[in-house]
Amino acid sequence: MTDTILDKIKAYKLEEVAADKAARPMADIEADARDAPPVRPFADALHHATLDGYGLIAEIKKASPSKGLIREDFDPAALARAYTAGGAACLSVLTDTPSFQGAKDYLVQARAACDLPVLRKDFMYDPYQVAEARALGADCILIIMASVSDAQAQELEDTATEWGMDALLEVHDKAELDRASRLKSRLMGINNRNLKTFETTLDTTRELSRDVPEDKLIVSESGLSTPEDLADMARYGARIFLIGESLMRQQDVETATRQLLANPMTGGVM
Ligand SMILES: O=C(O)c1ccccc1NCC(=O)[C@H](O)[C@H](O)COP(=O)(O)O
Numbered sequence: 001m002t003d004t005i006l007d008k009i010k011a012y013k014l015e016e017v018a019a020d021k022a023a024r025p026m027a028d029i030e031a032d033a034r035d036a037p038p039v040r041p042f043a044d045a046l047h048h049a050t051l052d053g054y055g056l057i058a059e060i061k062k063a064s065p066s067k068g069l070i071r072e073d074f075d076p077a078a079l080a081r082a083y084t085a086g087g088a089a090c091l092s093v094l095t096d097t098p099s100f101q102g103a104k105d106y107l108v109q110a111r112a113a114c115d116l117p118v119l120r121k122d123f124m125y126d127p128y129q130v131a132e133a134r135a136l137g138a139d140c141i142l143i144i145m146a147s148v149s150d151a152q153a154q155e156l157e158d159t160a161t162e163w164g165m166d167a168l169l170e171v172h173d174k175a176e177l178d179r180a181s182r183l184k185s186r187l188m189g190i191n192n193r194n195l196k197t198f199e200t201t202l203d204t205t206r207e208l209s210r211d212v213p214e215d216k217l218i219v220s221e222s223g224l225s226t227p228e229d230l231a232d233m234a235r236y237g238a239r240i241f242l243i244g245e246s247l248m249r250q251q252d253v254e255t256a257t258r259q260l261l262a263n264p265m266t267g268g269v270m
Helices: 005-023 026-035 042-050 076-086 104-112 127-136 150-162 174-181 203-211 227-234 253-261
Strands: 055-060 090-094 118-121 140-144 166-171 187-191 217-221 240-243
Touching: 005 127, 026 127, 042 055, 042 090, 042 166, 042 187, 042 217, 042 240, 055 076, 055 253, 076 090, 076 104, 076 253, 090 104, 104 118, 104 127, 127 140, 127 150, 140 150, 150 166, 150 174, 166 174, 174 187, 174 203, 187 203, 203 217, 227 253
Parallel strands: 055 090, 055 240, 090 118, 118 140, 140 166, 166 187, 187 217, 217 240
Antiparallel strands: none
16 A cells, blocks of 8 residues: 555654654753743633634644645744734644644744744654653644554653643544543544545534534634634534634735634534
8 A cells, every 4th residue: 555645754753753862862852841931821722712702723834745835925933923913822833844844943933922822733753752842832732643553642642741731632533533532631633634635624523523522622623714614613513723724825814813713603513
């Protein structure tokens, strides 16, 4: 069978982490993590935002494997300020370089430019990356269930907790949802994009949302672009959204963010 993009990303990411460890041992990274600015509560900020509106995790994303270059005029600090002014509750910053043209320093720049909690958006396999995330200032990490074993997911979650960070669990099918439901993290991300084929459909949130345990907060991820999309997802119990491309393509990011979040759905859940 041919490798999927996720297989390819995992292969180079493990090589990258091995090289990073050789260049800077874990003890050095841990020392930096202990000196990092205090954690900003990520899940709490999202929960608070959902009480009278939507919780937006606004993504700083320059390029992607499915779309290539998304935004040429790319200044992480300016984007962080625009998202904050537009009403985002949290930021997500891609730190992967080969596939997303991201950078670790983009996270540092974005977080320094605002007061929002920040997700390190990367492909995580090793506690080293979690400590590194904290050293960069991250407040939350991503755990992609399709790409890790149960034991790895548990180890990543435990390490995030030890550093005081939250973890966003990401699932795309029922089997992944069942595995993620056994973890403690509150944030259950339903990725509308199949990371193996790139097919993106909001049916994924519509279908999986009904099986998400009640104590979890549903985060609908990918392929969202209009207020109607958000209202649609809210009818299925998702009031938190992770959005990158559609906002990154706007010239006026602040206004686009504000318009997207205006008039949140207040009715009941299906
Ligand atoms: O975005 C991709 O093409 C992609 C490909 C392979 C693995 C991950 C990928 N994206 C990561 C994400 O989950 C999205 O950046 C995030 O959910 C925002 O999605 P969107 O609003 O569609 O940019």
